[in-house]
Amino acid sequence: MVQLGIDVSKKTLDLCLLREGVKGRIKTRRLKNDFNAASAVIGWLVKQQCEPADVHILMEAMAVYHESLAYGLYKAGARVSLAYPNRSRELARGMDILTKNDQVDAYRLACYGALKEPEPWIPPPEDVRYLSALYVAVMHLSPTASVKKTGLKNSGQRTVLLRLLNPSKMCSVT
Numbered sequence: 542m543v544q545l546g547i548d549v550s551k552k553t554l555d556l557c558l559l560r561e562g563v564k565g566r567i568k569t570r571r572l573k574n575d576f577n578a579a580s581a582v583i584g585w586l587v588k589q590q591c592e593p594a595d596v597h598i599l600m601e602a603m604a605v606y607h608e609s610l611a612y613g614l615y616k617a618g619a620r621v622s623l624a625y626p627n628r629s630r631e632l633a634r635g636m637d638i639l640t641k642n643d644q645v646d647a648y649r650l651a652c653y654g655a656l657k658e659p660e661p662w663i664p665p666p667e668d669v670r671y672l673s674a675l676y677v678a679v680m681h682l683s684p685t686a687s688v689k690k691t692g693l694k695n696s697g698q699r700t701v702l703l704r705l706l707n708p709s710k711m712c713s714v715t
Contacts, residue, residue, distance in 0.1 A: 542620075543591050546650030547582070547600040548643045549607045554578055557647035558589060562655050569644055574606060579613020593619040599654040601626045601646075615664055622659040624650060632656065 544562075548555040551574065558568040568589055572581045583593055598614055600607050602623045615621050632653050653659070664670075 543596045544651040544654040545582075545586070545596050545598045546647040546652070546654065547598060547610070548646040548650065549574065549600050549603050549610065550643065551606050553643070554582070554610070555643040555647040556582065556585065557644065557651045558586075558591070559648075559651045559655055563652050567648065567651075569647065571643075574610070576609065578610045579617060582610070582614060583617050583619075593617045596620065597622065597654050597658075599624055599650040599659070601650065611662065612664055615662070621662045622654065623662045624653055624659060 544559040546557045546559075554572045554574050556568075556570045556572065558570075559565060560568075570585055572578060572585070582598075586593060586596055593614070597620045599622050600611065602625070607623070611621050611623065632649070665673075
């Protein structure tokens with residue numbers, strides 16, 4: 542299986558394609574990280590004569606910057622895996638890769654996929670994604686902003702909403 546490592550940042554994606562394993566030839570590319578990123582990656586893979594179903598794509602879970610890309614690639618039929626940054630970094634250190642930049646990180650992720658073959662990522666259901674996004678949005682609102690933007694009339698209503706979204710935290714939020 543062909544390995545594609547993607548270093549995800551807020552504005553760019555650095556891609557590294559390994560066809561013949563760690564010691565084989567590599568192809569690299571830098572793309573914009575926007576709402577068309579998944580189709581751009583798939584288009585680039587097709588130009589490299591790679592079908593999405595034959596590619597194992599590795600990326601690190603970086604805040605929210607990887608999410609739309611991961612969902613788009615998954616929907617296109619690619620095998621997507623999310624790697625913990627420290628695991629792939631330790632593998633690179635073991636391979637004596639001490640340089641740290643975006644292109645090297647993409648190569649490191651592709652190598653991690655080739656050598657460790659991590660489990661494929663399965664996206665959570667749509668309703669779970671929606672609730673998670675809603676929870677994050679509410680947590681980032683100030684009390685006055687929450688009244689204006691969400692229509693909550695007082696902090697009591699906000700507390701009820703937060704309890705519904707996260708029942709494990711039953712403390713009052715003001």
